Amino acid sequence: MTNRYAEMREKAARVREQALFxxxxxxxxxxxxxxxxxxxxxxxxxxxxxxxxxxxxxxxxxxxxxxxxxxxxxxxxxxxxxxxxxxxxxxxxxxxxxxxxxxxxxxxxxxxxxxxxxxxxxxxxxxxxxxxxxxxxxxxxLPETFSANLPLARPGRCQAPLKDLPEERVRSVLDAAAQFRLQRKAAQIRNKIDNHGRDEALFQQLAAALGYKENKLPFTLLTQRLPLKLLRRQSTDCEALLFGIAGFLQASDLDVYERSTRKYVRQLWDNWWPHRDELQRLILPGKVWRLSGTRPLNHPQRRVAALAALARNWPAFQRSSGKGNSAAASEFLQGLDHPFWNFHYTLTADASPKEMALIGESRIAEILANVLFPFWLAEDADSSTPLAPRRAGRTSLWPQYAKLPARLSNRRLETAATRLFGSDPRRLLFTKTVAHQQGLLQIYEDFCMQDNSDCAHCPFPEQMRKWT
Ligand code: SF4
Structure with a gap:
C-alpha cells in the first residue's frame, strides 16, 4: 500500500511540469x-x-x-x-x-x-x-456583500470525488500516505543514528520535539553543545549546565526572582558557576529564543527542565521505550516530574496553585508520533517489512501507530483538511488519529504544495477515483 502511494506521488511529479463598501x-x-x-x-x-x-x-x-x-x-x-x-x-x-x-x-x-x-x-x-x-x-x-467568515483556504477540486468515495477507501489512502511519511522520517533518523550514534540521535530528536516549532533550533543547539554523554557524566550539574548554555542564568541579581524561586535559582547558579568560564563561548544568544506566541505552559525554560529530567533518567527511559511499546514510553514520560517546574511557568513567574505536568499529554503524543515511532522503525531497518518489525520482543508498530489518537491540530492541517474535504461532514472522522493527520499532511505537501494550476492539472482527484 505504501508503494502504491509512492507511485501515485511520482506520477504527480511528472504531471507537475508544468460591494461596494x-x-x-x-x-x-x-x-x-x-x-x-x-x-x-x-x-x-x-x-x-x-x-x-x-x-x-x-x-x-x-x-x-x-x-x-x-x-x-x-x-x-x-x-x-x-x-x-x-x-x-x-x-x-x-x-x-x-x-x-x-x-x-x-x-x-x-x-x-x-x-x-x-x-x-x-x-x-x-x-x-x-x-x-x-x-x-x-x-x-467590490461587490457589497461580504461574509466575515475568513476561510484558511478554499476547498480544492478533489473535494468532489473524495466526498463520493466510501469511507474505507479514503482511510486506505490516508493510511498509505501516513506509512510513506513514517518511513521517510525513519530514513532521516537512520542518517542521524549513523552520524551521531543511537542515544545521541534520540536525545537530539527529543530535544527538538520539546522545542516545538518555534524553538527547535535552540533546543537542537543545546543537545549539540551538551551531548547526552557529557550530561550523563555530569548528572548532578546536568540541569544547571542546560540552563547555563541556554543563556537562562545570565542575571546575577537574585532579587529579580520571587522568594520561592531564589533557592532553586541559587542552586542552579552554584552548579553552573564552576563550568561557566570554560563554556562561556557556547552560551546561546538570547535572540535565538522565540518567546512570543509561546503558551506559558510551553515556555522554553520548562522544556529545558524536562530535557534535563530526561537526561538524568536516561537508563530508565531506555528501558521503557526500548521495546517499541508506546504505552510504556508514554507512562514513563507522564511520570517525569520536578519540584519547581511542576508549579512554575518561568523562572520569574509567581508559583501556580495548580500542579502541571512537566511534559503534557499533547506533547507526549507528538513525541510518540514524530520521534519514537520513526525511531523504532529506523532501528528495524534490516527488516524486509519495516512496519511489522521483527526485532525480538517488539510489538508490531503499525497497528499501534494507527491507533494513536490525535491530540492537536494546527493551521497546516486545517488548511489541508479544507482543501481536501471542504465541508464534507466526514472531515472530523478523517483527522481523528495521528496517522490520518500525518497522511493528510503528506498529501497536502505532495500535491497541493506542488500545484501551480489551481487544482486544474493536479492528478490527485483522478488517482483517487482509481484507488482500490
Ligand atoms: S491541489 Fe490537488 S490535492 Fe490539492 S486541493 Fe487541489 S486537487 Fe486536491
Whole structure:
C-alpha cells in the first residue's frame, strides 16, 4: 500500500511540469485581504508598470511572520505560472515602511498588492534587489456583500470525488500516505543514528520535539553543545549546565526572582558557576529564543527542565521505550516530574496553585508520533517489512501507530483538511488519529504544495477515483 502511494506521488511529479463598501465605513486591512483571497477583486490585473497579471491560485493565508499569502501562483504576461508569495498592504509605501525590503522572509514574494497610492512612487524590492510587480486594487469596485467568515483556504477540486468515495477507501489512502511519511522520517533518523550514534540521535530528536516549532533550533543547539554523554557524566550539574548554555542564568541579581524561586535559582547558579568560564563561548544568544506566541505552559525554560529530567533518567527511559511499546514510553514520560517546574511557568513567574505536568499529554503524543515511532522503525531497518518489525520482543508498530489518537491540530492541517474535504461532514472522522493527520499532511505537501494550476492539472482527484 505504501508503494502504491509512492507511485501515485511520482506520477504527480511528472504531471507537475508544468460591494461596494458602505462609504461611511473604511474596511480594515484584514477585511480587504479576506476579499482579495475570496477573489472579490478579480483574477486579472495590470501592474503599475502595465504588465498583465493572472492569478492562477491565491495560495493560503500565512498567519506567521512574512508575506500575507504563501504558495500562490501567478502568470506574468501569459508566462508559465510562477509560484511564490503575495503581500497585501493598505498603502504602496508600506513595503518600505514595514521593512519588507530588508526582510529575508519576503524574498520569495512575487506580487505586492496595495490599495492606496502615495503622492510619490514607492517601488517594492526584495533584499536581493529584485523588483516585485505591484498591483493596485480598488475597494470601490467590490461587490457589497461580504461574509466575515475568513476561510484558511478554499476547498480544492478533489473535494468532489473524495466526498463520493466510501469511507474505507479514503482511510486506505490516508493510511498509505501516513506509512510513506513514517518511513521517510525513519530514513532521516537512520542518517542521524549513523552520524551521531543511537542515544545521541534520540536525545537530539527529543530535544527538538520539546522545542516545538518555534524553538527547535535552540533546543537542537543545546543537545549539540551538551551531548547526552557529557550530561550523563555530569548528572548532578546536568540541569544547571542546560540552563547555563541556554543563556537562562545570565542575571546575577537574585532579587529579580520571587522568594520561592531564589533557592532553586541559587542552586542552579552554584552548579553552573564552576563550568561557566570554560563554556562561556557556547552560551546561546538570547535572540535565538522565540518567546512570543509561546503558551506559558510551553515556555522554553520548562522544556529545558524536562530535557534535563530526561537526561538524568536516561537508563530508565531506555528501558521503557526500548521495546517499541508506546504505552510504556508514554507512562514513563507522564511520570517525569520536578519540584519547581511542576508549579512554575518561568523562572520569574509567581508559583501556580495548580500542579502541571512537566511534559503534557499533547506533547507526549507528538513525541510518540514524530520521534519514537520513526525511531523504532529506523532501528528495524534490516527488516524486509519495516512496519511489522521483527526485532525480538517488539510489538508490531503499525497497528499501534494507527491507533494513536490525535491530540492537536494546527493551521497546516486545517488548511489541508479544507482543501481536501471542504465541508464534507466526514472531515472530523478523517483527522481523528495521528496517522490520518500525518497522511493528510503528506498529501497536502505532495500535491497541493506542488500545484501551480489551481487544482486544474493536479492528478490527485483522478488517482483517487482509481484507488482500490
Ligand atoms: S491541489 Fe490537488 S490535492 Fe490539492 S486541493 Fe487541489 S486537487 Fe486536491
Amino acid at each position: 458602505p462609504s461611511q465605513r473604511i474596511p480594515s486591512e484584514l477585511e480587504l485581504q479576506a476579499r482579495w483571497f475570496a477573489g472579490d477583486f478579480g483574477k486579472q490585473f495590470l501592474t503599475t508598470n502595465g504588465d498583465k497579471i493572472d492569478i492562477v491560485q491565491f495560495g493560503i493565508w500565512n498567519r506567521e511572520a512574512g508575506p500575507d499569502f504563501s504558495d500562490a501562483a501567478i502568470r506574468l504576461n501569459g508566462s508559465e505560472p510562477i509560484r511564490g508569495n503575495i503581500e497585501f498592504d493598505l498603502s504602496d509605501r508600506n513595503w518600505e515602511a514595514h521593512g519588507h525590503a530588508i526582510n529575508p522572509a519576503f524574498e520569495n514574494t512575487m506580487l505586492h498588492v496595495f490599495v492606496h497610492a502615495s503622492d510619490r512612487t514607492f517601488f517594492a524590492r526584495t533584499r536581493s534587489n529584485r523588483e516585485v510587480p505591484q498591483v493596485r486594487v480598488d475597494p470601490n469596485a
